Amino acid sequence: MDVERVRGYFNEPATVQHYAKAVANVGLWESEKLLFSKYFSEEEKLLDLGCGAGRVTIGLWEEGFQDVLGTDLADSMVEESQEIADCLGCPFSFRREDATALSFADESFEGAIFAFNGLMQIPGRAKRRQALQQIYRVLKPGGSLIFSTLDREDRLYSKVFEVKDDPEHDLKQNINLLDYGDRHFDTEHGTTFMHVPTRAEVLEDLSSASLELVQDAMRSELARESSAVLDFSENCRLWVVRKHSATSSR
Template sequence: MTDTMKISSIKELYSTDEFNFWAYKEYSLLPEEKFFIETFLDKSLKTLEAGTGGGRIVSSMHKIGFKDLYAFDYVSDFIEIAKNKNNFNNICFSVDNAISLNYKDGEFEQLLYLQQVISLIEDEAGRYNAFQEAYRILKKGGTAIFSLLNFDSRVTSPLYTLYLAYLRILRKFCNVNRSIQYLPQLKYAGEINLESLLDKPPYLYWYRLEEAYQIIQSANFKIVALGSDFQVSQGRMHTSLETLKQAPNQGMLYFVCTK
C-alpha cells in the first residue's frame, strides 16, 4: 500500500506509487472518453488535452486520426514519460499549470479537460482561474469538454452517505471548518487509502451539478451539452440544466461548452 503519511498536496501525491499508476497506463480510451471525443471533436482541428499524465488519452487520439495535438501537465516527470513514449514526436507536450497557462489567447480550437483535472485543484480561486484560462486559450467558436467529480452522485450511495456522515462528525469533533465537498482520495495506485478514514490530505473537490453549471457559465462559456456517466451510457446528453435535474445523475459530471 502507498505510504501517504507525508502527502499534503495533490502534486506531492505524484511522487508516490500513484505516479507509476498514471504514468505507464497503456490501455486505450475509456468508453466515456471515446464518446466525447468521437461525438463532439473534429480530428482536423488544433486540440489541447489538460492534465495528460503519461499521455494515454492524447496518444490514443492520434491513433484514431487526430493530427494537431498538444497536451500539458504540471508534473514535469509525467511530461518526460509522455515525451519518451511519443516515438514519432507527433504530439507537442509541455509542463504547465491549468490555473495560469503559457498558451496564447485563442490558440486552440478544441480543449479536453477529462480525468477530472479541475477537481484536483485545491482551492476555489484556483479552480475558477482554470476555467477562465481555458476560456482565454480557446478560439472563438471552439469546443471545450470538462469532466468533474460529482458530489450529488456520491451522496446517493448508501456506503458514501455513511462515510460523509462520519467525516462531518470527525471534522466537527476536530473543529475543522472544511466543506464536505472536499474529500480525501479513497484509493492510491488502485489500493484503498486507509488515511482517508483519518481525513488526511490531499483533498479532491466534488462539485454539485448546479454549482458546476453556474461556475462554468460565469467563466463565459456557453454550455451546449451536459450530463453524467448515466447519460453517456445512454449515448444522449442533455441540453439544459432543468431537464438534467429531473434525470438520473450517476458517476462523473460532463459539460460540453463553446466560446
C-alpha cells in the first residue's frame, strides 16, 4: 500500500467521524497521561504528529498544556480537528504535514508525539526511518518523542505471524507488502495499512535516527485503561525516546 492510499483512507468521511467521536468518548489514555506528565512540562512547545481529529492535541489542552501543534497527513482530519478545537475553545492550531518531510526549522520543539501507532502506518521501513530522522531534526537537544507501536512478539500477533505462509503477511504471496510485518486491516471504514514490528526492529530504527531509548513498555503494563480505550485500541507498546542533549557525548 502506498502513502496516497493511506491518505485516502484517513480522508474518508466515515474514518474522520470515527476519530472525531474518539475526542469526546475516548480522550487521552491513562498510559498516555502517565508518560506525558512524566516527560513533558505544560509550558513546552509540543508537536503532535498524525493527530487525527485531535484526540491527543485537545486532550493535552484539557490537561493544562499550553502550546501544542497538531499535524496530520489527511486534510479532512486537519479540518475536523480544527473545527472541534474551535468549538471547545481550544486555542491550538492544526495543519497538514508529512512526517517524512516536515516543514519546520531545526530544533523547533521541546517534545513530539506520534500516538496510536501512527508511525507504523507509514509504508516502507526506509520512510519510517526518514520520519524518525525528521523528528530528531525538529526536536531541541534533550527533547523527547513519545509514540506507540503494535508488537509482533506480543501474545496476539505472535499467533498471527506464526502462520508463515499466510498471504496476509507472506511477502512471496502478497505483492502489496513492502516489509515483513506489514498488514492490511479491514475496518468498517475501509482497508488501512499497519506495520507490526518487533521490539528489536524498532530499536534498530531508533538507532538509525540517533534517538536514545528512555523507556518502553506494553500499555497493559503501564496503566489500567477504561473500556472505551480498550474498545478503541488493542494493546500496544509505548516508547519514550530522546534526542541527545548538547552536552552529552555521542
